[in-house]
Amino acid sequence: MPNTRAETRAETLHAEGVSEDEFRAAMSRLAAGVVLVTAQEPPFGEDVGMTATAFMSVSLDPPLVLVSVREGSRMDDLLDEQPLWAVSVLAEHQRQVAGRFSMKNRISDRLLFADLPYVRGELSGAPLIGGALATLECRTESRTAAGDHTLVVGRVLSASVPPGEAGPLAYFRGRYRQLGA
Numbered sequence: 001m002p003n004t005r006a007e008t009r010a011e012t013l014h015a016e017g018v019s020e021d022e023f024r025a026a027m028s029r030l031a032a033g034v035v036l037v038t039a040q041e042p043p044f045g046e047d048v049g050m051t052a053t054a055f056m057s058v059s060l061d062p063p064l065v066l067v068s069v070r071e072g073s074r075m076d077d078l079l080d081e082q083p084l085w086a087v088s089v090l091a092e093h094q095r096q097v098a099g100r101f102s103m104k105n106r107i108s109d110r111l112l113f114a115d116l117p118y119v120r121g122e123l124s125g126a127p128l129i130g131g132a133l134a135t136l137e138c139r140t141e142s143r144t145a146a147g148d149h150t151l152v153v154g155r156v157l158s159a160s161v162p163p164g165e166a167g168p169l170a171y172f173r174g175r176y177r178q179l180g181a
């Protein structure tokens with residue numbers, strides 16, 4: 001039996017809580033940019049990538065970003081032991097990149113990187129994808145468990161914006177989109 005009003009309320013909310021479908025549907029209406037998070041298995045091992053929309057800027061001074069990674073995913077496990085990682089902000093012509101790095105239960109990403117243009121970040125050693133709208137190299141400042149995800153806050157070590165006029169790759173209502181003219 002609950003002892004306090006707060007406990008009663010928590011249980012009520014849980015009992016009447018939002019369903020996964022309702023939650024997913026509501027969040028699918030939040031248009032998001034799409035990024036590729038990358039890191040290299042230490043020491044000097046295989047490269048790993050993960051398509052993500054749960055990425056945001058957190059702080060300007062110091063420059064911090066955050067990515068939310070599913071607990072137990074390959075990227076979560078890798079970032080637990082590799083503090084250096086990178087983010088490539090994908091352009092509208094990079095749907096295939098997003099698609100291949102979101103496939104479930106991959107064992108190796110070696111072939112996924114094999115025909116992809118990238119350079120290795122000087123500070124992170126992580127792949128920076130050619131044709132991306134922007135690339136950032138980061139060092140993990142904190143990891144916080146949040147439900148079934150880990151919030152990874154990274155200090156931005158470098159940020160660059162290659163020349164080019166391509167638009168962003170966006171994700172909205174479960175589909176990749178380009179911004180209208």
Ligand SMILES: Cc1cc2nc3c(=O)[nH]c(=O)nc-3n(C[C@H](O)[C@H](O)[C@H](O)COP(=O)(O)O)c2cc1C
Nearest residue numbers: 051052053054068069070073074101102103104105
């Ligand atoms: C558009 C899109 C956005 C995604 N955003 C995230 C995200 O922000 N965080 C995350 O952990 N997974 C996200 N995913 C799922 C991962 O890309 C996917 O689970 C992962 O690459 C598969 O590896 P795993 O089997 O180790 O989970 C997203 C997938 C798609 C298609």
